[in-house]
Amino acid sequence: MSEPSILLLAGEASGDHHAASLVRDIKRLAPHVRVTGIGGDKLAEAGMELLHHYREINTIGLSEGLGSLRRILNAYNTMKRELRSGRHSVFIPVDYPDVNIRLCLFAKNAGVKVCYYISPQIWAWRKGRVRKIAARVDRMMTIFPFEETLYRERGVKADFVGHTMVGEIPADLDKQALRTELGIDADRDAVALLPGSRPAEIHRILPVMCKAARIYLDEHPDTEFQLPLAGPHLAGTVRDILAGYDLPVKVHAVEAPRVMGACDSGLVTSGTATLQAALARMPHVVVYIVDKWTWHLAIKVLKPLVMDKDIHVAIANVLSIAAEKETHSGPLKEMLDAGHHIPCQECGRPLFVPERLQDNATPQHLAEWLLRFRAEESLRNATLRGFDLLRGMLAPPGSDRNAARIVMECLGE
Numbered sequence: 001m002s003e004p005s006i007l008l009l010a011g012e013a014s015g016d017h018h019a020a021s022l023v024r025d026i027k028r029l030a031p032h033v034r035v036t037g038i039g040g041d042k043l044a045e046a047g048m049e050l051l052h053h054y055r056e057i058n059t060i061g062l063s064e065g066l067g068s069l070r071r072i073l074n075a076y077n078t079m080k081r082e083l084r085s086g087r088h089s090v091f092i093p094v095d096y097p098d099v100n101i102r103l104c105l106f107a108k109n110a111g112v113k114v115c116y117y118i119s120p121q122i123w124a125w126r127k128g129r130v131r132k133i134a135a136r137v138d139r140m141m142t143i144f145p146f147e148e149t150l151y152r153e154r155g156v157k158a159d160f161v162g163h164t165m166v167g168e169i170p171a172d173l174d175k176q177a178l179r180t181e182l183g184i185d186a187d188r189d190a191v192a193l194l195p196g197s198r199p200a201e202i203h204r205i206l207p208v209m210c211k212a213a214r215i216y217l218d219e220h221p222d223t224e225f226q227l228p229l230a231g232p233h234l235a236g237t238v239r240d241i242l243a244g245y246d247l248p249v250k251v252h253a254v255e256a257p258r259v260m261g262a263c264d265s266g267l268v269t270s271g272t273a274t275l276q277a278a279l280a281r282m283p284h285v286v287v288y289i290v291d292k293w294t295w296h297l298a299i300k301v302l303k304p305l306v307m308d309k310d311i312h313v314a315i316a317n318v319l320s321i322a323a324e325k326e327t328h329s330g331p332l333k334e335m336l337d338a339g340h341h342i343p344c345q346e347c348g349r350p351l352f353v354p355e356r357l358q359d360n361a362t363p364q365h366l367a368e369w370l371l372r373f374r375a376e377e378s379l380r381n382a383t384l385r386g387f388d389l390l391r392g393m394l395a396p397p398g399s400d401r402n403a404a405r406i407v408m409e410c411l412g413e
Contacts, residue, residue: 004030004411007088007112008037008048009079009103011096012058013197013230014272016040018118018143019094021164023048025404030413036082037092038075041231051078057099058198072099079103083110090410094118101129104136113410117141117403119151119158130154139410141403144315145393146322161403162396165257169279171391173261182226182252184262189223191216191370192259192266192282193249194273197230199237201269204289206238209267210245211363216370217247225249228259265373267366270313270355278316278353278390283383285369286314286355312344313355319390320352330393331386338382352386 006026010019020042023035027047036049038057044050052075076099083091083106091107093100097120104114119142122130133140133156140158142148151158176186184190193213195206213225227242227249229235235251242249252259256273260266260280268277270288277284312318316331323330331352335342342351345360356365373380396402 003032003034004413005034005036005088006090006092006407006411007079007082008035008039008043008092008094009096009100010037010039010043010094011054011099013040013054015094015096015118016042016054017272018164019043019092020046020048021168022092022117022403022407025402026407029404029408030411033411033413036088038079039094051075051082076103080106083107083112086110088112089412090115090407092117092407095120097121097129101132101136104133108136113138115139115141115407115410118143119147122150130156139406141406143394144319144322146319146326159401159406160397161401161406163275163394165275165279166391166394166396169257169261169276171388173257173280175262178258178262182250182254182259182262184226184250185224187222189220189374190263191223191225192263192268192277192284193225193227194230194256194260194266194268194277195227195238196269196271196273197234199234201289202234202237202241204291205269205287205361206241207244208289208361208363209287209366210242210247210249212267212366212370213247213249214245215363215367219371220374223248226252226259226263228252228254228256230256265370267370270357274313274353275315278387279394281384281387283373283380284353285366286317286353287361287366288313288355288357289361290358312351313357314351314353316353316386316390317351317355319393320386321349323389323393331389334386334389335382338378340379340382353383 010016016039023046038052039048040054056071057075091112091114093116095118107114114137116137140151140156141161143163145160148158148160179186193209195202195209217223257276257280260277260282263282266282266284267287268274268284270286274286320330320332324332335352342354344351354369
């Protein structure tokens with residue numbers, strides 16, 4: 001090899017976001033290291049050469065996936081050729097386990113070290129995958145603290161390296177300064193709408209959010225709604241949907257956490273944005289709606305067979321439940337001690353933040369929580385205290401366990 005080279009695959013927006021930070025850190029430590037692979041605009045800006053954009057392979061739901069099969073296979077075959085080429089010393093799979101765990105086997109057989117970043121969520125479903133991971137992965141870098149223990153107990157060399165967003169979203173966001181910057185009236189109630197990062201998600205979820213916003217607006221006419229775009233390519237989709245509703249919505253082309261930090265509450269689609277909302281200290285309801293076939297498969301088939309019975313879509317809830325089990329403390333205890341029981345609509349257990357999924361994601365249910373966040377000071381304060389506890393749980397453990405340094409070890413630099 002003429003120069004040290006890393007191959008990386010981030011198959012969705014959240015992976016692109018996290019991995020971009022990792023690549024920037026690698027480039028600071030070793031500017032001569034070449035990074036290529038599949039990712040998005042953020043990875044390209046960080047210095048990675050894109051072989052394919054993640055949008056070519058990023059689908060959700062059965063019907064959407066079939067239409068993209070040719071593009072997915074093309075990208076998958078590109079990665080296999082690269083792993084067998086002899087050009088790369090390290091492969092960094094970023095989450096996206098259904099593709100990446102398979103590619104880890106090709107990497108292992110080709111003598112390419114595997115440094116997995118952002119663990120597959122084996123704690124949520126298909127725990128049996130840990131055997132494949134142990135056989136195929138040299139180092140696992142986790143962004144949630146409980147994952148390190150889980151992997152180490154199963155023979156995987158794992159390190160909790162902290163969550164990228166803790167450094168990216170300051171603990172002391174100045175709400176009024178952000179409102180001035182974004183042109184949000186300081187005297188009006190500001191509610192965020194985050195309908196997702198995929199066009200299909202937005203088509204399903206944004207109309208429900210708009211109907212909830214109308215219910216809220218009828219109670220509080222002083223409200224202005226704020227919608228941060230997940231990417232410029234979504235502007236047309238969002239604009240077309242909003243045109244069907246008579247709502248005061250301001251669309252922003254800035255990073256979502258800045259908008260969240262300026263808002264009083266919000267509706268947030270399941271995914272990376274739920275953790276951004278927690279770190280930006282914005283009380284919120286987590287929303288998710290998929291096509292009926294995918295939901296039926298997940299609830300009637302996959303969940304009873306391979307999913308953890310206590311799985312929840314909001315990362316804040318997963319972390320809160322883990323903390324409660326391990327230490328009998330944390331955000332969930334904070335909420336319960338304040339006298340607020342937020343029930344899961346699927347299993348009935350108490351949650352830290354409300355989740356409204358599929359048939360339970362009605363405009364009335366979403367508006368109900370927004371109204372409660374405005375009216376109930378005790379609920380709001382317990383939520384904010386819980387967010388602060390979450391930030392402490394996700395803080396990096398120290399520079400010696402930095403993700404970029406672990407990659408450099410694997411690279412032999």
